[in-house]
Amino acid sequence: MGNDKKGKAKKTPMLLYQIGAAWRTLILPRFIRSIQRRLCLRGWEQRPDADEIRRRVDYYFPLRPQFAPGPAARPIGRIRLRDSHSAYWYDLMRYLRACPPEGKIEFIDGDTRVNPETVVFGKARRLDSRAGNVALMNLDRRRHFLQVEDPIPFGEKIPKLFFRGDVDDKENRRQFLTRWWGHPLFDIGDTSPRNNSPWQTPHADLTEHFRYRYILALEGYDVASALQWICASNCIPVMPRPTAESWLMHGAMIPGVHYIEIAPDFSDVAEKLEYYNSHPDEAAKIAEASKEWLRQFEDSRRENIIHYLIVDRYLALSDQSR
Numbered sequence: 001m002g003n004d005k006k007g008k009a010k011k012t013p014m015l016l017y018q019i020g021a022a023w024r025t026l027i028l029p030r031f032i033r034s035i036q037r038r039l040c041l042r043g044w045e046q047r048p049d050a051d052e053i054r055r056r057v058d059y060y061f062p063l064r065p066q067f068a069p070g071p072a073a074r075p076i077g078r079i080r081l082r083d084s085h086s087a088y089w090y091d092l093m094r095y096l097r098a099c100p101p102e103g104k105i106e107f108i109d110g111d112t113r114v115n116p117e118t119v120v121f122g123k124a125r126r127l128d129s130r131a132g133n134v135a136l137m138n139l140d141r142r143r144h145f146l147q148v149e150d151p152i153p154f155g156e157k158i159p160k161l162f163f164r165g166d167v168d169d170k171e172n173r174r175q176f177l178t179r180w181w182g183h184p185l186f187d188i189g190d191t192s193p194r195n196n197s198p199w200q201t202p203h204a205d206l207t208e209h210f211r212y213r214y215i216l217a218l219e220g221y222d223v224a225s226a227l228q229w230i231c232a233s234n235c236i237p238v239m240p241r242p243t244a245e246s247w248l249m250h251g252a253m254i255p256g257v258h259y260i261e262i263a264p265d266f267s268d269v270a271e272k273l274e275y276y277n278s279h280p281d282e283a284a285k286i287a288e289a290s291k292e293w294l295r296q297f298e299d300s301r302r303e304n305i306i307h308y309l310i311v312d313r314y315l316a317l318s319d320q321s322r
Helices: 014-027 030-041 050-060 086-096 171-180 227-232 269-278 280-295 300-317
Strands: 008-010 120-122 134-136 147-149 158-165 186-190 212-216 236-239
Touching: 014 086, 030 300, 050 300, 086 300, 134 300, 158 171, 158 269, 171 186, 171 269, 212 269, 227 236, 227 280, 236 269, 236 280, 269 280
Parallel strands: 120 134, 158 186, 158 212, 212 236
Antiparallel strands: 008 147
């Protein structure tokens, strides 16, 4: 156990990302982006994955009655980079840049702590009765969709649950470490230098996580941002049932198939680990199924088509179609 093979978990280089984002959203004229949009959407209904595209569009932004943009909505042409988190602005305008500048939209510029009463674009949404008010887009994608290579087969990994993270101001993490610190099935720790906590441990590179079979994925201010790269590895995500979701479609993932579900109070974690350590074939199937979940996001043209169709639906339902 404890394979020493090194994996990779990397983001698109910042300079490369900024150059590409600036080219698409600030430099290319709007009419060029409009042409690119039409070319991207041309013939999509004849694609062999057309039904999958429809399913995902309906998931991210379900059909609903027509609505009027809320009082905070702004014309697309007046949504400025300087007024927003740059990563959110770049990723949203990647698709809105092809739309008429007078079209009004509203978006959540950051984490979603509460779903709004008006219809908006957002990176994430709470899984509650107002979830349909947030049309999901893949915002801040550079942070949330890493390029992962895990060379360690599941059966060669250490059969423990691994976690390293900042516990500062995150009550669920504090509760987890309080309950399971020191247990032999857990390798967990607080990496914040401010806390001076009994669980203090050094920071661990993401590739260090790949040595372990089970990786803890706890929600932060909205989604568990680590879930994508855990699924992309040969490890298994371990988490309570999600209360928020993003482009990864957390709410559609099936417990016991794509991840190991644990109780919200963390009372059953050791029991679940003991079970899957004694049933390694079942565990290996979950690790493979979570990787398979990630494969549906790998076709870049399909991802662009889905985004454009979500934007089209928003404009149509708000009576702003061109």
